[in-house]
Amino acid sequence: xxxxxxxxxxxxxxxxxxxxxxxxxxxxxxxxxxxxxxxxxxxxxxxxxxxxxxxxxxxxxxxxxxxxxxxxxxxxxxxxxxxxxxxxxxxxxxxxxxxxxxxxxxxxxxxxxxxxxxxxxxxxxxxxxxxxxxxxxxxxxxxxxxxxxxxxxxxxxxxxxxxxxxxxxxxxxxxxxxxxxxxxxxxxxxxxxxxxxxxxxxxxxxxxxxxxxxxxxxxxxxxxxxxxxxxxxxxxxxxxxxxxxxxxxxxxxxxxxxxxxxxxxxxxxxxxxxxx
Numbered sequence: 001x002x003x004x005x006x007x008x009x010x011x012x013x014x015x016x017x018x019x020x021x022x023x024x025x026x027x028x029x030x031x032x033x034x035x036x037x038x039x040x041x042x043x044x045x046x047x048x049x050x051x052x053x054x055x056x057x058x059x060x061x062x063x064x065x066x067x068x069x070x071x072x073x074x075x076x077x078x079x080x081x082x083x084x085x086x087x088x089x090x091x092x093x094x095x096x097x098x099x100x101x102x103x104x105x106x107x108x109x110x111x112x113x114x115x116x117x118x119x120x121x122x123x124x125x126x127x128x129x130x131x132x133x134x135x136x137x138x139x140x141x142x143x144x145x146x147x148x149x150x151x152x153x154x155x156x157x158x159x160x161x162x163x164x165x166x167x168x169x170x171x172x173x174x175x176x177x178x179x180x181x182x183x184x185x186x187x188x189x190x191x192x193x194x195x196x197x198x199x200x201x202x203x204x205x206x207x208x209x210x211x212x213x214x215x216x217x218x219x220x221x222x223x224x225x226x227x228x229x230x231x232x233x234x235x236x237x238x239x240x241x242x243x244x245x246x247x248x249x250x251x252x253x254x255x256x257x258x259x260x261x262x263x264x265x266x267x268x269x270x271x272x273x274x275x276x
Contacts, residue, residue: 001104002076003029004132007036008161010057011133017059017066026060033058036133068094072157074126076104084108085116092117100150102126103141106177110143110170120145124154127174128163138163139174 006016020026034055040046059066067073073095075087084103091101101123103113114123125141138158142151151167158165168174173181183196 001128001130001132003033003036004130004134005074005076005104005128006058007033007054007133008128008163010054012161013057014160015057015059017061017070019061019064019067021062023062026062030055030058030060064090064094067091068096070095070099072100072102074102074104076128079105079108081108081112084113088113088116088123092119098122100124100153102154104128105141107173110141111145114143114145121147122150124150125168125174126154127176129176136162136164137176138165139168139176140165141168141170141174143170 002018002020006018009016018026018029020029034051037046037051037054041048041051061067073091075084075091077083077087084105088101088103095101099122101117101119103110103123103125104127105113105125106127110123110125114120117123120143123143124146125139125143127139127141129135129137129139140151140154140158155165155167166175172178179200183200186196187193
């Protein structure tokens with residue numbers, strides 16, 4: 001997941017520092033990124049020169065201290081609150097004042113994650129759907145303490161990396177996972193897959209090939225088991241990736257060394273009701 005997140009930023013020309021805790025995992029992550037780009041070369045969607053230019057924007061590291069200059073740090077460790085706590089406490093120690101600390105969590109309580117730091121207003125959720133370098137949807141999760149300028153900055157940055165960003169509050173599964181869970185609950189209560197599809201599509205959420213009517217009968221149980229296996233595998237392969245991007249929002253270009261984050265003021269004076 002961390003490698004896929006990093007690709008979004010280097011595709012937009014933004015330098016990235018990719019952190020892992022072990023060299024073999026770091027090498028594997030870089031190899032996966034290169035493999036994804038090479039596949040695009042074979043399909044004539046990318047030139048080899050562009051591949052090398054994008055790979056040159058990635059700085060691999062095993063040291064948290066190398067994240068210190070970043071304006072934005074995105075953690076993408078697996079879904080365990082104790083692990084998130086360990087990571088965010090370390091990030092809180094090394095990140096510069098004003099840096100945004102983002103979590104790629106898909107289900108955990110962002111209020112608790114923010115409380116692990118001394119800067120809860122600078123903590124926000126950025127949930128990239130897998131594969132992160134392909135899927136367009138980005139759930140931006142604001143905690144009870146997330147500052148408005150932090151939210152505005154992330155929403156603007158989402159456009160730069162060509163993501164469709166939607167804002168969510170802290171709730172069970174946020175938006176995408178909550179919809180899937182509720183659909184499964186309705187199946188358990190006796191609703192037909194086609195009925196669920198009609199209701200979801202009526203309210204603008206077309207599930208395409210993942211619609212419930214394609215999971216009839218035993219296929220529903222198979223899909224649930226497959227999702228669990230895939231999540232477990234992801235936890236093993238992508239145990240500690242963190243994508244880190246230095247970005248000057250006002251200048252719309254990568255920030256220079258030693259600069260501080262410059263957030264837009266557009267949403268600072270809006271009432272809280274505008275954020276619901």
